[in-house]
Amino acid sequence: MCRKTALGPTYGSPLEKILILPVLDGHDLTKRYLAYVTNDKVGLQILPIDGNPHKSSAFICHPGGVSNLASSYDGRHIFTAGGSDLTVMKWDIDLNALEAAVSLGGEDLTPFYNLLDGGREGEFFRELEDYFYYVQLRHQGIDTMESRQVSTHIPLTQVPFVMRAMGFYPSEEKIEDMLNEVKFSEYVETGKQVTEINLGDFIKLYINHRPAFGLSMKEIQNAFQVLGYETENGEVAINREDLLQLLQSRGEHLTEEELAECLTTLLGMNPEGGRSELGTYDSTGAEAFIEEEIPEEITAEIFTADILGLPIPEPEKTDTEITDELGTSEMSSKT
Numbered sequence: 578m579c580r581k582t583a584l585g586p587t588y589g590s591p592l593e594k595i596l597i598l599p600v601l602d603g604h605d606l607t608k609r610y611l612a613y614v615t616n617d618k619v620g621l622q623i624l625p626i627d628g629n630p631h632k633s634s635a636f637i638c639h640p641g642g643v644s645n646l647a648s649s650y651d652g653r654h655i656f657t658a659g660g661s662d663l664t665v666m667k668w669d670i671d672l673n674a675l676e677a678a679v680s681l682g683g684e685d686l687t688p689f690y691n692l693l694d695g696g697r698e699g700e701f702f703r704e705l706e707d708y709f710y711y712v713q714l715r716h717q718g719i720d721t722m723e724s725r726q727v728s729t730h731i732p733l734t735q736v737p738f739v740m741r742a743m744g745f746y747p748s749e750e751k752i753e754d755m756l757n758e759v760k761f762s763e764y765v766e767t768g769k770q771v772t773e774i775n776l777g778d779f780i781k782l783y784i785n786h787r788p789a790f791g792l793s794m795k796e797i798q799n800a801f802q803v804l805g806y807e808t809e810n811g812e813v814a815i816n817r818e819d820l821l822q823l824l825q826s827r828g829e830h831l832t833e834e835e836l837a838e839c840l841t842t843l844l845g846m847n848p849e850g851g852r853s854e855l856g857t858y859d860s861t862g863a864e865a866f867i868e869e870e871i872p873e874e875i876t877a878e879i880f881t882a883d884i885l886g887l888p889i890p891e892p893e894k895t896d897t898e899i900t901d902e903l904g905t906s907e908m909s910s911k912t
Contacts, residue, residue, distance in 0.1 A: 578757055583628045583785050584628040585626070586620060588618045589615060589616055589617070592615060593613075595612070597624075598611070599648065609624040610623060616642055617642055617643060618635040618637050623679060628781060638668070640662075643657055643660070652670070655667075692784050693780070705783075706776065708742045709731060709739060709779065712739055715735070716732055733756050733772055733773060736752075743783065744887075750829060755786055759782065798813075800877075801877040804823065808874060814875055817871055824836055837863040
């Protein structure tokens with residue numbers, strides 16, 4: 578079981594090697610630090626790792642690449658060995674500077690708010706807050722006439738819905754990891770499972786599990802290049818039947834009914850709640866609806882904008898296009 582996932586340092590490459598700095602007798606054993614190297618940097622991380630970016634710091638040590646890492650017996654120095662440069666560097670450790678950076682970054686949830694688009698006062702946070710409290714109403718029943726019980730927590734069963742509403746689409750395996758992480762977070766201390774989560778912990782869960790660099794249009798286009806074919810118009814596309822077959826047979830397998838439910842929900846056929854509130858699922862009607870709404874040849878743009886409903890970023894302009902625009906602007910000003 579995956580017990581915890583945390584956002585790590587993003588310094589150009591994955592961590593190549595890590596080690597826990599030793600603690601001498603008489604020092605505070607509750608404060609521990611981790612040293613690491615990436616492709617060309619050496620850094621320190623305050624433990625425990627919780628996703629706070631201010632707890633980590635790194636510097637370029639060997640531009641040509643790091644081959645190894647070691648610590649002195651007292652934890653006050655780090656040694657790094659380069660590759661092709663045939664150089665060993667000795668680094669003095671200043672833990673006070675690292676702790677000061679954490680203090681300047683803010684306390685409690687402040688560092689995590691800053692990782693959200695717009696921060697604590699931004700539109701994204703307000704939307705997240707609205708969804709968080711809306712799922713409480715949804716859990717209690719939308720059409721109920723009974724008094725509402727407003728709480729600072731939501732049931733764990735509602736976590737996947739809020740994640741997807743915020744534009745993060747985890748796989749079923751990822752969802753299980755997230756729920757287990759919260760469920761067993763206090764098990765060692767209390768022997769009990771956690772069944773609900775508050776807004777602050779939800780924000781940390783979201784920050785630590787969402788893709789660090791988001792979903793790029795280029796990744797989707799590359800997937801279509803591999804799986805698709807070139808049409809008469811010169812576009813790369815995937816046949817509708819082939820795409821449906823791939824979604825059912827590759828990666829995390831979907832049954833035909835699950836796939837139909839997902840697609841009809843994305844395309845607006847199902848009201849909120851999906852099958853669980855509709856009762857018996859009409860697979861025949863869903864199949865006809867999918868064939869009507871989804872074209873026979875699907876491009877990356879159609880899949881992204883029309884099916885997933887995600888915005889397509891504007892393509893970067895070339896130097897020629899920028900020059901043409903400047904020339905047009907100059908002519909307009911003269912006119």
